[in-house]
Amino acid sequence: MNNNKHEFAEDSFFISRRKFMAIGSAFLAVMAIPVGWFASKVASRNDYIKSRSAGLYKDDSIAKLRVSHANPAVEKYYKEFGGKPLGHMSHELLHTHFVDRTKLNS
Amino acid sequence: MTVTSYQPGEIQGLIEIDASKCKGCDACQKFCPTNAIEGASGAAHSINKDKCLSCGQCLINCPFGAIKETHSALETVIEKLADKDVKVVGIIAPAVRVAIGEEFGLGSGELVTGKLYGAMNKAGFKIFDCNFAADLTIMEEGSEFIHRLHANVKGEADAGALPQFTSCCPGWVRYLETNYPSLLANLSTAKSPQQMAGTVAKTYGAEVYNMQPEKIFTVAVMPCTSKKLEASRPEFNSAWKYHQQHGANVASYQDVDAVLTTREMAQLLKLLEIDLAHTPEFKGDSLFSEYTGAGTIFGTTGGVMEAALRTAHKVLTGNEMAKLEFEPVRGLAGVKAASVTLFDQQLSQDVTVNVAVVHDMGKNIEPILRDVMAGTSPYHFIEVMNCAGGCVNGGGQPIDGNGSSWIANI
Numbered sequence: 001m002n003n004n005k006h007e008f009a010e011d012s013f014f015i016s017r018r019k020f021m022a023i024g025s026a027f028l029a030v031m032a033i034p035v036g037w038f039a040s041k042v043a044s045r046n047d048y049i050k051s052r053s054a055g056l057y058k059d060d061s062i063a064k065l066r067v068s069h070a071n072p073a074v075e076k077y078y079k080e081f082g083g084k085p086l087g088h089m090s091h092e093l094l095h096t097h098f099v100d101r102t103k104l105n106s
Numbered sequence: 107m108t109v110t111s112y113q114p115g116e117i118q119g120l121i122e123i124d125a126s127k128c129k130g131c132d133a134c135q136k137f138c139p140t141n142a143i144e145g146a147s148g149a150a151h152s153i154n155k156d157k158c159l160s161c162g163q164c165l166i167n168c169p170f171g172a173i174k175e176t177h178s179a180l181e182t183v184i185e186k187l188a189d190k191d192v193k194v195v196g197i198i199a200p201a202v203r204v205a206i207g208e209e210f211g212l213g214s215g216e217l218v219t220g221k222l223y224g225a226m227n228k229a230g231f232k233i234f235d236c237n238f239a240a241d242l243t244i245m246e247e248g249s250e251f252i253h254r255l256h257a258n259v260k261g262e263a264d265a266g267a268l269p270q271f272t273s274c275c276p277g278w279v280r281y282l283e284t285n286y287p288s289l290l291a292n293l294s295t296a297k298s299p300q301q302m303a304g305t306v307a308k309t310y311g312a313e314v315y316n317m318q319p320e321k322i323f324t325v326a327v328m329p330c331t332s333k334k335l336e337a338s339r340p341e342f343n344s345a346w347k348y349h350q351q352h353g354a355n356v357a358s359y360q361d362v363d364a365v366l367t368t369r370e371m372a373q374l375l376k377l378l379e380i381d382l383a384h385t386p387e388f389k390g391d392s393l394f395s396e397y398t399g400a401g402t403i404f405g406t407t408g409g410v411m412e413a414a415l416r417t418a419h420k421v422l423t424g425n426e427m428a429k430l431e432f433e434p435v436r437g438l439a440g441v442k443a444a445s446v447t448l449f450d451q452q453l454s455q456d457v458t459v460n461v462a463v464v465h466d467m468g469k470n471i472e473p474i475l476r477d478v479m480a481g482t483s484p485y486h487f488i489e490v491m492n493c494a495g496g497c498v499n500g501g502g503q504p505i506d507g508n509g510s511s512w513i514a515n516i
Contacts, residue, residue: 026148029131038136041167046438048506049495051215053406055204056498057436059217060399066430067416068244073396077242081310085249093305093344094246095295098279100287101111 111156111284115340117177120160120331121501125150127172134164134173139468139492140281157284159277161492162331162501177334179325179364180374186323186364187230193315194323196231197303198222200240200405201329201497202368208504209372210383220387223395225380226371231325232315233390237397239303240404240413243274247296248417251487259453267291269462269478269485272410274298276336277492278467286475299404300326300333301342304361307394308345314392319349320356326365329405329500332492337362367502399430407465407496408435408442411489415446415461422450422457435463438495440470443485461487466494 015023060066068074083089112118123134123143128150135143135151142158145151153164165173186194207216223233250270257265273279273294282289297305304324312319326333336342342361349356366374375382389395400416403409412432419427434444442463450457462485464470471490477483493499 022146022148024148025130026146029129029148037169038133041133044506045167045494045499048214049438049499051213052201052204052498052503053215053495055215055217056200056403056406056409059200059203059219059402063397063399063402066399067420067426068241068248068398068400068413069417069420071238071241071396071398071401073238073393074241074245076393077306077310078245081313085245086253090246093309093348094242094297094302096297096301096341097295098290098293099113099283100290101280101283102109102287104110104113105108 109156111280113340115338117160117335117338119153119155119158120175120177120335121153121158121162121165122174122176123151123153123164124172124174125152127170129170129172131169133167133169137163137167139163139277140285159280159492160332160335160501161277163493165331166499166501166503166505175331175334175367178370179334179366180370180377183325183364183366183374184377186325192321192323193317194231194325195234195307195311195315196226197234197236197239197300197307197324197326197362198226199236199300199326199328199330199333199497200402200409201500201503202327202371203402204405204498205329205503206368206372206382209369209376210381212383218382220389221382221385223390224385224388225375225382226327227388227391228380228385229375229378232392232394233388234303234307234311234324234392234394235390235397235401236299236303236326237401237404238394239299239306240401241398242302242306243296243299243404243410244400244413244417246302247272247294248414248421250294250296251414252418252421255457255459255486256452259457269483269488270294272487272489274404274410275491275497276330276332278490280332280335281467281471281492286479289475289478292478297342298336300328300336300365301361304337304342304363305345308359308361309348311394314394319345319354320359323363324361326362327368327371328365329368329497329503331367331501333502334365337365368500369502369504372504405497407438407491408463408489409496410491411435411461411463411487414487414489418459419446419448422452423448424451435461435489438465440464440466441474459487460485461489463489465491465496467492 130148254266308319400413447458
């Protein structure tokens with residue numbers, strides 16, 4: 001016996017033009033991004049991160065001086081002008097304060 | 107009055123999505139550290155500027171090239187270079203020298219310090235290497251760390267908060283200021299190398315260059331978009347305040363007048379018809395181009411920590427580190443941790459310093475901050491950089507042609 005009732009509910013199939021466009025665009029966007037795009041993107045990103053970092057480590061390894069406290073220009077700065085690290089002049093020129101940005105109003 | 111995350115005068119909404127180009131693919135949201143990008147899949151997205159750090163990660167990773175910066179100082183800088191009364195000082199960040207070559211057909215990661223100096227010299231800049239300021243940052247931030255460490259070991263009442271966070275990355279600083287203001291005491295008070303460089307160029311530099319400070323125009327060349335926002339912070343006019351206290355009476359100026367990204371510097375050189383790839387090397391024109399290997403590795407994740415440890419070791423033990431390369435903080439793991447035990451001469455005892463290095467901040471920082479808030483963090487010194495890999499992958503760097511905007515041409 002077949003007790004199924006068939007109701008015609010056309011309205012439930014109805015979507016607005018706006019919604020159709022939105023779904024269509026989402027579909028197109030997904031089609032435009034190949035499967036695995038994100039994974040391959042991150043992999044290629046890591047490649048150029050590694051090559052650029054290697055460039056900086058090379059700059060370090062070829063440097064005549066490799067520790068900040070041995071920089072003669074820094075020494076000269078403190079001697080002729082800045083005094084000493086954490087000194088009065090450093091406090092005034094090289095240090096700052098930070099801002100609680102949850103308390104700002106415009 | 108409405109709540110805002112900006113101080114008066116700061117650049118707001120630096121990163122913007124062009125709704126006519128956005129396909130709503132959501133790729134940018136995967137790279138945003140603060141979930142600031144709003145909009146349903148398939149609909150044009152927009153950026154919540156109060157949450158945005160201006161880091162530009164979305165911009166360099168958008169497959170449709172739909173994300174733009176709203177501020178560029180390119181034209182102003184070209185005008186200043188043509189002005190004979192003004193000395194234009196170019197402050198060059200570490201990560202620029204291993205990326206700008208890509209814009210001139212050179213290989214990825216090729217080190218072009220001498221050529222970049224040469225090209226910028228030809229364009230009319232005085233060379234101020236930000237690596238010099240990075241060395242200066244180590245002197246200040248490293249001394250600050252040792253000061254806090256000693257005060258805590260001795261149990262002094264007003265000992266500074268540990269762990270100490272690095273403060274070089276403007277995206278990270280803004281993140282902490284916006285989301286965790288209770289942890290601001292843990293942030294090193296040292297300015298970033300960019301801001302130290304601008305301040306020194308207009309104070310000590312004014313003597314070195316024998317120029318009136320208001321006629322020095324500082325241009326920072328950065329791998330970073332967020333550095334534009336940092337330079338616009340209203341408190342960053344310390345050179346002006348210094349000169350006012352010493353009798354000057356002129357209108358206020360910023361320590362850093364303009365910031366160009368690596369991409370914009372390449373654009374400037376091309377506009378002036380200077381081919382960096384074929385420019386003879388130049389060594390610099392003042393002591394501000396002298397830098398060390400420790401300063402140059404600031405541009406990669408772990409570099410600030412490694413540079414700080416090299417100097418801390420010398421200050422605490424009296425000896426240089428036997429091996430300067432400190433491998434545990436190198437590489438691309440999201441959080442890198444290490445422990446260093448050394449003999450502290452001043453305290454006459456062994457001290458163990460636990461350090462951590464965090465990059466790709468949006469994905470890795472929360473557990474660390476929760477521990478610090480709970481008082482259970484095992485660390486004493488933590489380096490944080492917003493971008494994956496550090497500044498070498500900053501939002502102002504050349505955009506990798508294989509990975510992103512190619513798709514817009516389909």
